[in-house]
Amino acid sequence: MTARILAVCLCISAPALALDYDPVLGGLCTVVNPSSPSPCGETPRPDQKAFAALAREYGMALGPRLMQPAETLGVNGFAFALQLGLTNVDENKSHWQRAIQANQGSPASPETPSTLQTLQLDLRKGLPFSVELGANLAWIMNSELLSFSGSAKIALHEGVRQFPLDGAVRVSVGRMVGSSELELTFVGLDVVVSHGFGVARSLNIAPYMAYSPLFIYAASGVVDSSPGDHQTPAGTFVFADEDEVIHRFVFGGRFIFGAFNFTPEVAIAQAIQSYNFNVGLDF
Known part of the structure; x- marks a missing residue:
């Protein structure tokens, strides 16, 4: 019985188990031999431009977010938060129409996303010398894609009243998991300025802005151009590694x-934006 169960599991391909917004890269290829029964021919050429565009938009959705002003929590501070992210993508671009599991084998399917929605769990801890460490877990809804990231922030002149604005620098590193075909690694840099002030002795408001470049390193595994089809000769290929940089400009405000x-926060980059909301507790 155990052997039969294992055999059934082995016969199920990874793309068949993928959810709607999981990448299926077998469609991102150029036809070389149209007479071949394989969708992209027996020796398909990878569409490198489409792969880079897909990696960029997944990276914008899953990469580290700022969601905080320049000031730190303080040596005894601790913060716990849940975050919602909405990242717009162009569902009319062919790389989405070809790479989403819902469209594989169904060209008429309209299920390409206009936004990638993420849920995140965020933890931060203040340390001495105006240092703060953070950890984040993010998930793209309706997918198996997760990212884990860690961050370190240092406030440049915290507590010095002669400066009207607070300043900080944060560095973050993350990794996406959940796909056998697409590998993403993130490195983020945030240069932040903010100004906090009190209202009615009970509310603290800290508007902030930042320049936050995100460096994305994308790689692929071996890709089958006809996933799940055991009757068609496989045309496999591998994408070349891609290095993408997204120049993000971030505007937000923290209300305590x-x-x-x-x-709430918005991150603006060329042809792509991300709208994010943080709800949590600061101690």
């Missing part, structure tokens, strides 16, 4: 009432 923290 007691321990409750609400932070």
Whole structure:
């Protein structure tokens, strides 16, 4: 019985198990031999431009977000938050129409995303010398894609009242998991300025802005151009590694009432934006 179960599991291909927004890269190829029964021929050529565009948009959705002003939590501070992210993508671009699992084998399917929605769990801890460490787990809804990231921030002149603005620098590193075909690694840099002030002795508001370049390193595994089709000769290929840089400009505001923290934020880059919301507790 155990052997039969294992045999059934081995016969199920990875793309068949993929959810709607998981990347299926077998469609990102150029036809070489149209007479071949394989969708892209027996020796398909990878569409490198489409692969880079897909990696860029997945990276914008899963890469580290700022979601905080320049000031740190303080040596005894701790923060816990849930975050919602909405990243717009162009569903009319062919790389989405060809690479999403819902469209494989169904050209008429309209299920290409206009936004990638993410849920995130974020933890931060203040340390001495105006240093703060953070950890983040992000998930793209309706997919098996997760990213893990860690960050370190240092406030440049925290507590010095002669400066009207607070300044900080944060570095973050992350990795996407959940796909056998697409590998993404992220490195983020945030240069932040902010100014906090109190309202009615109960509400603290800290608007902030930042330049936040995101460096994305994308690689692929061996890709089958006819996934799940055991009757068609396989045309396999591998994408060349891609290095993408997204120049993000971030604008947000942190609102604290007691321990409750609400932070809306928008990250703007060329042809792509991300709208993010943070709800949590700061202690």
